[in-house]
Amino acid sequence: MSLVVLAVDDEPPALDELAYLLNADDRVAFVHRAGDATEALRVLRDTEVDAVFLDIRMPGLDGMELARILHRFARPPAIVFVTAYDDGAVDAFDLGVTDYVRKPVRSERLGESLRRVTGLRVTPPPQPAKQQDEPSIPVELAGTTRMLPRSSVRWVEAQGDYARLHTVDASHLVRVSLATLAERWADAGFVRIHRSYLVQLRLVAELRLTQSGYVVTIDGAELPVSRRHTRELKDKLIRAAKHDWTR
Numbered sequence: 001m002s003l004v005v006l007a008v009d010d011e012p013p014a015l016d017e018l019a020y021l022l023n024a025d026d027r028v029a030f031v032h033r034a035g036d037a038t039e040a041l042r043v044l045r046d047t048e049v050d051a052v053f054l055d056i057r058m059p060g061l062d063g064m065e066l067a068r069i070l071h072r073f074a075r076p077p078a079i080v081f082v083t084a085y086d087d088g089a090v091d092a093f094d095l096g097v098t099d100y101v102r103k104p105v106r107s108e109r110l111g112e113s114l115r116r117v118t119g120l121r122v123t124p125p126p127q128p129a130k131q132q133d134e135p136s137i138p139v140e141l142a143g144t145t146r147m148l149p150r151s152s153v154r155w156v157e158a159q160g161d162y163a164r165l166h167t168v169d170a171s172h173l174v175r176v177s178l179a180t181l182a183e184r185w186a187d188a189g190f191v192r193i194h195r196s197y198l199v200q201l202r203l204v205a206e207l208r209l210t211q212s213g214y215v216v217t218i219d220g221a222e223l224p225v226s227r228r229h230t231r232e233l234k235d236k237l238i239r240a241a242k243h244d245w246t247r
Contacts, residue, residue, distance in 0.1 A: 002029035003117060004048070008040045008063070009055040009082070014103070018053060018082060021107050027114050037061035041069070044077075051078040051098070051117040056085065067095050078117045099147065100138035135188070139165065139172035148172060150188060155218050156181055156198040163198075168219065193233055194226045201236055 005022055009015040015033060022031045032047060034040035036058055043049075052070060056063035067079050079095065084103040098120060099113040136147040148165065157164045158178035165172045182192045189201045193216060205217045207225070214225040216233070225233060 003027055003050045003114065004030050004032070005117075006032040006034060006040060006043055006047075006049045006052045006077070008034045008037065008052060008058075008066070010036050010058040011055075014055070018105060021105060021110050022053065022114075024107065025111060025114055027118055037063070037066040040066060044070070044073075048075075049077050051080060051114075053080045053082050053101075053113075056081055056083040064095075067097065071095055078120050080113045080117070096135070097147075102140075137165070137174060139174055150185065153190075154200055154203055155221070155223060156190070158196040166221075191233065191236060193229050194224050197223050199223065201240060204237065207233065207237060 005028055007015060007018045007022060009018060012035070015035065019031045019033055022028050032043050032049065034043055037060060040052070040054075044052075052067075054063045054067060063081065063083070067081075070076050070079060078098040080099045080101060081097055082101045082103065082105060098116050101109055101113055135150040137150065139146055139148045148167070152167045153165045154168065155166050156178060157166065159173065161175070161177055162173050163176055163178050163181055165174060178192075178196070178198055182190065182198050185198070190198050191201050192198055199216060199218055203218050207214060207216050212224075213227065214230050215222045216225055217223075
């Protein structure tokens with residue numbers, strides 16, 4: 001499938017490099033270019049594109065704000081963030097971006113993004129659109145940015161201004177605070193049990209009192225529960241259990 005794409009970056013050398021790499025891929029039929037978000041919107045007003053490869057930090061309307069506008073299109077293009085920074089990770093997964101590529105851009109990494117975009121274009125969306133775009137968050141894995149589904153996160157541990165996401169078989173450090181994740185993931189069943197821990201409530205195997213206080217067990221790991229969160233956690237576990245009994 002031949003793709004029509006739009007490359008957006010306010011730095012001419014970076015835009016030239018991105019457009020060159022996109023043009024070099026056989027899946028790309030044409031690359032439109034824009035030096036800022038306003039110019040990008042002019043292109044999108046007159047042309048339908050399959051994907052927008054978008055820098056985040058730009059003067060005026062930045063890449064994140066542009067992505068929110070594109071997300072409201074009747075037929076939104078796939079969005080791939082191309083950035084030197086990782087502090088947009090949380091907002092990126094909220095927007096359901098297709099990929100998150102770190103600069104300097106490598107042709108192989110860009111090829112993987114184009115493969116994902118192509119998959120979206122050739123695969124019709126399920127009807128009805130239930131959980132069509134599972135929330136995910138960009139994480140670094142062996143030098144490559146991957147989109148980690150939120151549903152695979154079992155618990156989260158605060159590490160300064162960062163958070164470590166624990167899955168069944170790995171952990172990933174992301175540049176976002178635990179407080180931010182606690183607020184944004186509350187509707188997905190994540191609850192705060194300690195100033196340093198956030199857990200998926202449905203995965204709590206037990207709440208147990210030890211000599212040093214309460215702990216919860218998830219996947220065999222014991223995580224501390226602070227005194228201020230104990231009562232709320234007990235109530236939520238009881239409500240969850242009653243819901244299961246009455247279903």
